[in-house]
Amino acid sequence: MxxxxxxQGVFGGVVVTDDYLVVHNxxxxxxxxxxxxxxxxxDVGCFFGAIAAFSLxxxxxxxxxxxxxxxVMSIGAILQICSYSRGQxxxxxxxxxxxxxxxxxxxxxxxxxxxxxxxxxxLIVIELILNIAGFSLSNWVTYGFSFVNGPVSWRLPLAFQFIFIFVLFATVPWLPESPRWLIAHGHIDEADQIIADLEAKDVMDPFVITESKEIQKAAEYEREHGVSWIDLIKGKSAPGTCTIRRLLLGGGAQAMQQLAGINVTSYYLPTVLIQSVKLDEKLARLLAACNSRWGRxxxxxYAxxxxxxxxxxxxxxxxxxxxEGYxxxxxxASASITFFFTYYIFFGIGxxxxxxxxxxxxxSLAMRTKGAAVGTACNWIFNFMGIKTLGWKFYIIWTVFNTSFIPIVYLFYPETAGRTLEDIDRFFRENNNILVFTDKTATQSTRPQAYVEYQQGEIRRNSSVISADPRAMEKMRQRVADANKDIDAEEKETGGYLRKEIS
Incomplete structure (x- = not known):
């Protein structure tokens, strides 16, 4: 992130760099x-990259x-850093x-x-703090290098992103795969171990078994009721899945983000401050660097x-x-700068x-990658909007769009906070009303009690099954035996206290 x-932010500072403009005519x-x-x-590249995520x-x-x-991003960055022509x-x-x-x-x-x-x-807030940090850093880097003449003023800010690329290459291979993806592809034992690790519990813990079974149940339901992309395009979806509605809600949220006007105030803020507010280049860069976005x-x-x-x-x-004549x-014009910054505050909130x-x-599980890809594609295609020379009239567009979002979210968008992903699947199986504002299960910000009670009942049931299942008990005995073997080497140093503690 x-x-x-x-x-996302670095090119806004590059496009007003004199050497970049001269080199690329x-x-x-x-x-x-x-x-x-x-x-x-x-943004067009981002759109097709998101589409590629459908299948890949x-x-x-x-x-x-x-x-x-x-x-792929690294290859693109290298081409930009070494560019001497518009085509490159x-x-x-x-x-x-x-x-x-x-x-x-x-x-x-x-x-x-x-x-x-x-x-x-x-965690999404932490992700976005890092996203904001990257965006803010890009503005400070381009502002700092605006005091340097020549190609270094824009090539080095573009090259700076390789610090984060190297971190990704060094860390991602060591991170756990998604247990839901593993279960959907038949790797249940590996998924169970990852769920146990993420929850800091034993793999035979009733909670871990309940989580795994819920995901398996969701995956099986999706396999039995899955529909092809052709059927979705025709408007068909399996009963009880609300697939099309869920795709539209996810894609709509991403579209709203871009139609809220963030494109103007991220990529083009220096340009806006220079052309609309009539600030000089250095002050425009400084204000773009100072902006910070705080943050269902x-x-x-509210946002x-x-x-x-x-x-x-x-x-x-x-x-x-x-x-004329005012x-x-x-x-x-200077006063308008204040409201660019209040916009950032509200955008960061929501x-x-x-x-x-x-x-x-x-x-749903089967549609999560596709749904996220559709949402991301919507984000990037709506982001593909240039600033036209409409002057003050340009900003009426964003005022109207943001006003329209209030009733759209209130009427159609169910709450997802506090729910497990399987809770949300259950909600759409049991609730087919498109208008959600009168449904407390859909709008309360805490997890509905019915979902809590259902999960607790499943944990109790799985706990009883484990106690009555000879194979499960044998697995537990084997894990205890393995643990005893592991501490044998420590016996002399601990004087038996370690074994007593583990017992």
């Missing part, structure tokens, strides 16, 4: 269209998909986008599938409200800054994190 944030207002295209073509991600697994995406830079942007699209469609799924229900939200149903509603108000005020202030043009988490939670 740090690599994603850095790569982009200097002057007549080249603004091609300059915007080179910047935004990255499910075949390779979560871990190998991230390694492949990072490798465009190729580098597209290839880097392909890799990042694969990563951004896979990493949130991997995170969700290896997280306890009460930790998923917290209520949060999106959309704050974002809409911020953009409405930006629209009004910039309108007067462009009004005596305080500079003052109202739309920074939830749209990346929601598709991984809302989709």
């Amino acid at each position: 740090t690599l994603f944030g850095y790569d 982009l200097k002057g207002p007549e080249h603004s269209d091609i300059l915007g295209t080179i910047t935004a073509i990255y 991600g499910e075949r390779l697994g979560r871990r190998n998909s991230v390694l492949l995406g990072t490798t 830079m465009i190729a580098g942007r597209i290839i880097a986008g392909l890799g990042n699209g694969m990563n951004t469609a896979t990493a949130p799924v991997w995170q969700a599938e290896t997280s306890q229900a009460h930790w998923r939200g917290k 149903r209520k949060m999106m509603i 959309a409200t704050g974002q809409a108000v911020s953009y409405a005020l930006i629209t009004a202030l910039l309108r007067y800054s462009e009004k 005596p305080h043009q500079k003052e109202v 739309f920074q994190g939830v749209p990346w988490l929601y598709p991984t939670e809302i989709n």
